[in-house]
């Protein structure tokens with residue numbers, strides 16, 4: 446196993462997440478390293494999206510902290526917090542693009558909002574971002590005119606509009622056929638390699654987890670805390686937590702089933 450001695454990109458410490466008196470997860474402790482493709486995994490309703498919302502500042506921890514590059518995000522003042530948020534790119538589960546705008550206009554929006562660039566420069570940037578996700582030639586299409594997979598890729602291009610250091614994707618493969626889902630996985634790997642960004646991805650799709658992730662956290666609904674953190678392949682083969690191993694081993698049966706088709 447490789448060990449990087451660098452400071453973690455993201456450090457989550459003693460995090461408890463709750464809605465009122467309902468505790469979703471407690472005592473979460475994990476690191477995300479720079480250039481990791483880190484997946485948040487676990488069964489339905491365990492708190493994956495809620496964890497992502499904590500990491501981008503949409504929800505406050507009941508306890509604990511989240512730091513970026515050694516700086517405390519959780520305790521930061523409003524103004525300082527905006528600086529953190531500017532370094533994030535987010536694609537939500539609903540991930541929808543604005544239907545009344547072309548793909549290029551969808552990507553231009555955040556650039557217009559957050560920079561002083563001129564119109565022509567913004568257009569160039571939007572075209573460039575679409576090219577990065579393999580959508581050259583589709584700049585003037587409306588979301589309804591492209592496939593689900595293309596729409597997800599445009600959503601990723603929009604999340605990348607401001608060159609984020611960390612990309613957060615909530616269930617990017619949801620609703621996609623296996624081939625489009627696989628193409629999306631390949632895109633994520635390629636973007637990580639070419640742009641050097643860090644990815645935090647919510648997913649419960651095992652094929653996708655094994656294809657892209659080098660680091661992860663498993664949220665266990667029964668114990669209401671993390672079952673394990675680390676490389677999903679290693680957890681599948683060596684975790685001393687039965688629930689984690691069982692969850693990840695389902696992947697083998699799925700992969701075998703698919704190879705017999």
Ligand SMILES: Nc1ncnc2c1ncn2[C@@H]1O[C@H](COP(=O)(O)OP(=O)(O)OP(=O)(O)O)[C@@H](O)[C@H]1O
Nearest residue numbers: 464467469487488489490491492493494495496649
């Ligand atoms: N705004 C809210 N108020 C109260 N409870 C909530 C709220 N949002 C989520 N929850 C609860 O918190 C728990 C975790 O929800 P969350 O959506 O984070 O799970 P998830 O793992 O992302 O689920 P899924 O895989 O089904 O998308 C669930 O029990 C959910 O009902």
